[in-house]
Amino acid sequence: MDSGNQLMLIGSLVHQLFQEVVKKKTQTPNELDRLVQELMSQPKILQELYGIGISEAHIYEEMKNFIPYIHAWSQVYLESSCSVKIQEKEKRKNQWNGKIVEIQDIEENIWSPKFGVKGKIDLTVKTNEHGVSKVMPLELKTGRPSFSAEHRGQVTLYSMMSSDRRQDPKAGLLLYLKDGSMVEVPAGDSEKRGLIQLRNEIIHYLTAKPVLEEGLMPSALPPLPEPIDFERACMKCAHLLTCSVYQKSNEEPIPEAPHAMATLVPKVTDHLQKAHLDYFRHWCLLLHLEVADGRRDSAVRALWCQDPIKRESSGDCLSWLVLESAVTVSEVEAGQFVHSFARSPTHPSSTKLPTVGLQIGDNVVVSSETEIALSLGVIFAFEEASVKVVLDRDLKLYSNWRKKQFHVDRCEYQNTMCINFTNLAKLLMDTPQAAHLRALLIDRNLPSFKQGLSKEVVFKGKHIIKALNKTQQRAVLKTLMAESYSLLKGYPGTGKTSIIVALVRLMVTQGLSVLLTSYTHSAVDNILLKLRMYDVDFLRLGRLSRIHPDLRSHADEIVTQKFKSVSSFSEFYESKLVVATTCLGINHVIFSKRKFDFCIIDEASQVLQVAALGPLFHASRFVLVGDPQQLPPVVQSNQAKNLGMSESLFKRLDSQGATSNLTQQYRMNGPIMKITNLLMYDNQLQCANSHLETATLNLPNYDSLVESGKLSIWLQKIVEPSLRCSVMFLDTCGAAAENHNGSNSVVNSKEAAIVVAIIQALIEAGLTADGVGVITPYRAQVKQIHDLVVKEVTMGQRVEVNTVDQYQGRDKDVILYSCVRSGALKFNASEILEDDRRLNVAVTRAKYKLIMVGDTASLHIYTPFRKLATILEPHQIYQLKNGQEGFVWQDTVSL
DNA sequence: TCTCTGCCAAGAGGA
Numbered sequence: 001m002d003s004g005n006q007l008m009l010i011g012s013l014v015h016q017l018f019q020e021v022v023k024k025k026t027q028t029p030n031e032l033d034r035l036v037q038e039l040m041s042q043p044k045i046l047q048e049l050y051g052i053g054i055s056e057a058h059i060y061e062e063m064k065n066f067i068p069y070i071h072a073w074s075q076v077y078l079e080s081s082c083s084v085k086i087q088e089k090e091k092r093k094n095q096w097n098g099k100i101v102e103i104q105d106i107e108e109n110i111w112s113p114k115f116g117v118k119g120k121i122d123l124t125v126k127t128n129e130h131g132v133s134k135v136m137p138l139e140l141k142t143g144r145p146s147f148s149a150e151h152r153g154q155v156t157l158y159s160m161m162s163s164d165r166r167q168d169p170k171a172g173l174l175l176y177l178k179d180g181s182m183v184e185v186p187a188g189d190s191e192k193r194g195l196i197q198l199r200n201e202i203i204h205y206l207t208a209k210p211v212l213e214e215g216l217m218p219s220a221l222p223p224l225p226e227p228i229d230f231e232r233a234c235m236k237c238a239h240l241l242t243c244s245v246y247q248k249s250n251e252e253p254i255p256e257a258p259h260a261m262a263t264l265v266p267k268v269t270d271h272l273q274k275a276h277l278d279y280f281r282h283w284c285l286l287l288h289l290e291v292a293d294g295r296r297d298s299a300v301r302a303l304w305c306q307d308p309i310k311r312e313s314s315g316d317c318l319s320w321l322v323l324e325s326a327v328t329v330s331e332v333e334a335g336q337f338v339h340s341f342a343r344s345p346t347h348p349s350s351t352k353l354p355t356v357g358l359q360i361g362d363n364v365v366v367s368s369e370t371e372i373a374l375s376l377g378v379i380f381a382f383e384e385a386s387v388k389v390v391l392d393r394d395l396k397l398y399s400n401w402r403k404k405q406f407h408v409d410r411c412e413y414q415n416t417m418c419i420n421f422t423n424l425a426k427l428l429m430d431t432p433q434a435a436h437l438r439a440l441l442i443d444r445n446l447p448s449f450k451q452g453l454s455k456e457v458v459f460k461g462k463h464i465i466k467a468l469n470k471t472q473q474r475a476v477l478k479t480l481m482a483e484s485y486s487l488l489k490g491y492p493g494t495g496k497t498s499i500i501v502a503l504v505r506l507m508v509t510q511g512l513s514v515l516l517t518s519y520t521h522s523a524v525d526n527i528l529l530k531l532r533m534y535d536v537d538f539l540r541l542g543r544l545s546r547i548h549p550d551l552r553s554h555a556d557e558i559v560t561q562k563f564k565s566v567s568s569f570s571e572f573y574e575s576k577l578v579v580a581t582t583c584l585g586i587n588h589v590i591f592s593k594r595k596f597d598f599c600i601i602d603e604a605s606q607v608l609q610v611a612a613l614g615p616l617f618h619a620s621r622f623v624l625v626g627d628p629q630q631l632p633p634v635v636q637s638n639q640a641k642n643l644g645m646s647e648s649l650f651k652r653l654d655s656q657g658a659t660s661n662l663t664q665q666y667r668m669n670g671p672i673m674k675i676t677n678l679l680m681y682d683n684q685l686q687c688a689n690s691h692l693e694t695a696t697l698n699l700p701n702y703d704s705l706v707e708s709g710k711l712s713i714w715l716q717k718i719v720e721p722s723l724r725c726s727v728m729f730l731d732t733c734g735a736a737a738e739n740h741n742g743s744n745s746v747v748n749s750k751e752a753a754i755v756v757a758i759i760q761a762l763i764e765a766g767l768t769a770d771g772v773g774v775i776t777p778y779r780a781q782v783k784q785i786h787d788l789v790v791k792e793v794t795m796g797q798r799v800e801v802n803t804v805d806q807y808q809g810r811d812k813d814v815i816l817y818s819c820v821r822s823g824a825l826k827f828n829a830s831e832i833l834e835d836d837r838r839l840n841v842a843v844t845r846a847k848y849k850l851i852m853v854g855d856t857a858s859l860h861i862y863t864p865f866r867k868l869a870t871i872l873e874p875h876q877i878y879q880l881k882n883g884q885e886g887f888v889w890q891d892t893v894s895l
Numbered sequence: 896t897c898t899c900t901g902c903c904a905a906g907a908g909g910a
Contacts (some may be wrong), residue, residue: 008907015907109905120905143908154906363903376904390906415902521902543903584901611901634899672910744896778897805898832897 003054007143010062010304013039014070014142014177015122015366017063019106021070022123025078031069036060042195043563050569051589066142069180077182083724096173096182098129107393108137110161111365111373113304118373121158125173137162137168145176152185153195159187160195165371188569201225202633209292210285211251220251221284231260242425244268249281260664271430279442283424283610286645291417293637298410303372308407309348315357318387318408320347337394339366339377342386344405353387361545364389365411368404376411378545416611419584423613435617440484447658450481461506469688472499475660479503479623487604487650488625488660491685492676492844493667496625500602501530503623507598508536508577516580517615518602519633521546523809524580527602528554531578538578541588556588583607587615595619599638602626603809606651608633612649627648629680630841631808638830664688667811669695671726672843672850678871679864680840697721697813697848700766713884715761717878718851729872730754730853735889745780748820750889751853752784754817754880756792758851759799762814774801775842777832781820793866802843815846819854819865827861836864 016039021027027035039045040056040063049059066746077100105124112118123138128492137158141151155172162169175182208222224246227234234240244265247254255261269277284877295301302311307321321341323329329337362379366389377391389408393403427434427441439445457480458465465473476499479486490496500516504527507514513875516538518524525548528540532551540547540554547555563569573590581588583601599619601612605626609635616622632646661682665673670693677683687693699721705711711719736750755774762772786801800812821833832838843850856877859865882889 005907007909011907013907107905124898146910148910236910251898324898378903413902413904415904416900417902419902546901582901587902606900609898632896636899740896746897779899803898828896830897838898888908 002038006054006059009045009048009052009696010059011142013045013059013063014066014670015140017066018070018140018177019123021074022078022103023106025074027074029067029071032071032581033064034069036063036067038345041564042561046566047560047569047589049566050573051592053593056566060657066177069177072180073175073177073182077528094181094183096129096184098127098184100125101128101133102126103378103391104135105397108165109393110164111303112161112164113372114468115157115160115196115199116163116203117161119158121162124162127173134169134171135162135166136172138173138175141174141176142178143176145179145181147174147183152236155185156187156191156195159185160192166247186773207295210288221246221281222288223247223250223252223659227255227259227261229259230259231264231459234260234264240264241268241428241430245277245280245425245428246284247270247596248277249284268430271435272428273443275442276428276438278655280424280428282643284421286643287417287420287424287610288638289637289640289643290635290645292413293640294414294417299463303367303409303411311407312354312357315354316410318353318358320344321387321406321408322879323395323401323404323406324386325402331394337391337393337397337779338380339389339391340383340386341389341406341408346405351526353382358387358408363411363413364381366395367407367409374406379408386521416584419614420608420610423610423617426617427613433617436484437613441613441652444653445484445694446655447482447484447486449478449486453477453480464502464505464509468499468502469491469664471660471662471664472502475499475662476502476506478660480506482621482623484657485622485624485653487654488623488662489654489659490625490627490662490843491665491681492627492630494685495666496602496662497527497530499662500527500600500625501534503600504531504578505534505536512577512597513620514578515596515615516578516602517583517585517599518604519583519607519611520603521582522548523603524582526809528580536578538580539573539576541579541581541590542585557649583611583614586618591618597621598623600625601649605648606631606633606808607648607650608635609647609649609652624650624653628654629837630839631835632803634805643829654661666692667847668844669693669723669726669848670885671723672846672848675727675850675871676840676844679843679867680836682843684799694723695848696723696726698766699762702765705765711761711764714878714880714885715757715888717885718758719761719765721765721849724875726848727872727876729856729868729877730851731856731877732822732854733879733881734822734855734857735880735882736855738821746778746820747780747784748818748822749784751782751818751822752788754853755785755818756788758816758853759789760792767814769799771812771813772799772816773807773814773845774799774818775804775807775845776801776818776820777804777838777842778820779803781818785818804838807845808841811845811847814849814851815842817842817850817852817854819852819859822855822858825858825861831862833862834864836867839864839890 017035018037040060103123104126108121108124110119116736121137122140124135125138139155151174155174159169161170170187172185172187173182205224210222211220223832247265254265288415302316308317311317312319322344324340324342329339331337343351358379360379360381362376364379365373366374366375375391375393375395377389380388380390427437436661460746466477475488487596504514521542528538528551531538538554539554539556540551544555544557554559596619599615599622602610602625604624628651633648635641635645664686666688670687673685673687677685688770704723706716718730736748738746738748740746763769776782782801782803789799789801856869880887
């Protein structure tokens with residue numbers, strides 16, 4: 001298919017082969033041949049071959065060409081006594097004439113703070129030439145021996161980076177395996193100067209921020225360097241379209257003829273209308289703003305600039321560790337090594353590892369005192385006094401590893417934004433699929449629907465459809481009749497998951513293929529866990545550690561690990577009707593081969609618009625499921641938010657013609673539903689049945705507890721399980737002021753204490769701990785309440801405390817909502833309490849009882865709370881007064 | 896002065 005991909009795959013295979021040869025010392029051509037076959041049988045490689053569309057035999061023939069050269073190279077440079085061959089090689093002009101006496105490292109990873117570059121060096125070798133010994137980088141190339149400036153420059157860069165770790169070699173080796181030629185590339189001051197200047201110029205453009213206009217509203221995209229004038233190169237460039245569109249979108253004028261761009265730009269953007277360019281420009285700007293915002297406090301920056309102890313205290317690092325000598329590094333699979341680190345006795349204050357901060361599954365970078373980023377990896381497990389990390393290299397290969405002190409730092413990649421930018425660029429391509437999506441998403445062509453479904457379809461799916469309620473049935477049929485797309489708006493508790501499961505089953509019975517996605521892993525798995533009860537087969541893509549344990553038998557990584565041929569991959573991948581992954585997980589090889597009949601995006605109102613684009617490129621029709629009146633996508637930059645970045649694709653496409661509303665809910669009782677109906681849904685939400693309407697909390701010990709007199713009057717009133725008391729607002733009347741707890745988050749200790757007192761009362765009245773959930777907008781308050789609950793509410797039960805954002809999609813019998821803010825507040829439009837969707841999510845999590853705690857007077861500055869105040873009836877508000885009805889304010893948080 | 900989830904990496908060649 002793509003010849004570039006094939007060459008690149010051969011390139012990396014040859015690299016692997018070469019590195020194996022070097023590791024295992026010299027090998028005979030026969031052994032090399034066996035090694036090639038071994039490398040090619042790796043599932044990862046077979047999978048890639050499937051993606052490119054070429055056979056094992058073909059790649060094997062290509063690989064065989066390299067064997068004689070690798071063999072000869074190792075004979076000449078690694079063997080100590082090979083006089084005959086040295087003469088032969090001296091025939092070649094410029095051929096390097098030294099000897100490699102030791103391989104010091106393979107794939108050495110360097111992040112150089114000095115030069116601001118990073119990279120992986122193929123081989124770090126100790127050489128001897130005319131009695132002079134050096135340690136220098138060796139760069140391997142498998143393509144045409146061009147000795148080009150790019151190749152030589154790469155060697156020079158590696159040589160510079162090496163000087164961060166050891167004495168500056170001022171040179172490096174460049175080896176072409178196509179003909180075995182190897183030269184020494186000088187890396188003196190003059191070579192370095194040009195590269196550093198180039199590096200700085202690139203960084204200048206990469207970090208440029210959007211230009212701000214008056215009123216601090218960003219208007220223009222950051223500039224790019226002037227386009228080169230080289231038609232032949234540009235014609236073949238993979239970035240020509242993006243480059244041209246960017247030039248058109250940028251404020252700078254397009255070069256005039258005879259500059260190559262003068263004809264190229266109009267030519268390659270001919271298929272695009274102004275609205276398309278505007279959309280690109282707008283989202284490009286938003287993404288840039290968000291990137292700039294994220295750069296402010298990146299963990300990588302701290303890695304350069306901050307002391308490890310400081311990094312540890314902010315929760316991003318485990319500092320001063322030793323590689324445990326007792327535990328050997330074990331290889332998990334090719335290129336993966338489990339390391340066990342324990343706290344070094346040299347740590348100034350603590351002999352224990354911190355208990356908060358890094359978590360299993362976090363991506364990390366391991367450094368020593370003097371070497372930044374020796375290796376990248378993932379946290380694998382925590383043990384009593386140690387942490388296990390899977391790394392991409394074996395640190396015990398360093399002879400002095402026992403003496404080294406290590407730091408393990410959190411390392412976030414910026415890949416998300418790459419995917420978002422790529423999606424945006426893909427949308428502008430001159431392909432039928434991109435044109436189709438542009439018409440729907442940018443031009444907003446309304447979706448059309450078939451007049452009906454065939455009898456056969458209805459008959460086959462009858463038993464599935466019958467199990468749904470009337471509105472659900474209508475929505476499902478409409479989705480199936482959609483010719484391009486449709487939307488499913490599911491208000492809280494309306495059974496979105498059930499309906500998606502029904503949809504997938506119906507599609508499968510019709511033989512339609514489905515790409516099932518959502519933004520988070522847990523949302524994807526949520527559906528799959530239900531789906532698997534109906535005997536529907538599916539494939540789950542994504543990183544194994546992120547996939548629900550019960551679903552791992554369906555995980556790509558598990559199922560395909562035993563595959564031995566390209567054909568087993570293609571048979572397997574082509575046979576799966578249902579494939580599930582996250583919106584950002586669309587870089588799997590399967591998507592280079594397959595197009596699905598349907599794409600379903602769940603929680604679509606929480607997905608960033610350009611992220612939702614990703615899966616849509618791979619399906620003929622799509623359906624978005626969500627509720628724009630619940631939380632929008634997370635956007636950090638306030639500027640980007642103000643310019644509309646949190647508008648999800650769902651919200652953009654939501655229209656009467658396209659959207660089916662699910663309005664019958666199965667969660668909340670009447671009084672709780674009434675709150676959200678008046679707050680958000682204009683009374684459209686209904687209880688699915690009359691039983692639900694009047695359902696109340698079961699508190700078996702409540703009456704006897706009241707009779708015994710153990711419960712103070714105020715708690716009796718708050719906890720009372722009657723329908724009338726299903727919704728209660730505890731007004732702290734200004735007596736519970738917020739405090740700031742040192743961090744930049746907000747807490748309210750007195751509110752926390754009240755919440756805990758109520759939980760205690762509920763549990764004494766007979767509620768189980770998993771029946772109650774505590775919600776609050778602020779992280780710090782979550783922690784405060786969580787710690788108190790652990791301390792005060794014993795019996796080993798766990799009450800779940802979390803942020804509003806984390807509770808979306810979930811429910812509990814009783815919900816306690818701690819509003820936190822109280823005091824002389826200044827109104828701020830971007831504050832999280834000002835978002836009515838957040839309040840809506842908070843009040844719609846409870847089935848039978850909703851207890852809110854807050855200071856009504858202070859909260860009055862926020863629009864959603866003002867509205868809430870008009871909704872609540874007098875009996876639903878309880879004013880806490882000191883000394884009244886057995887209530888006494890506590891000075892401290894401990895009751 | 897707030898909410899926070901995704902993405903495996905840097906390089907595999909070609910002009």
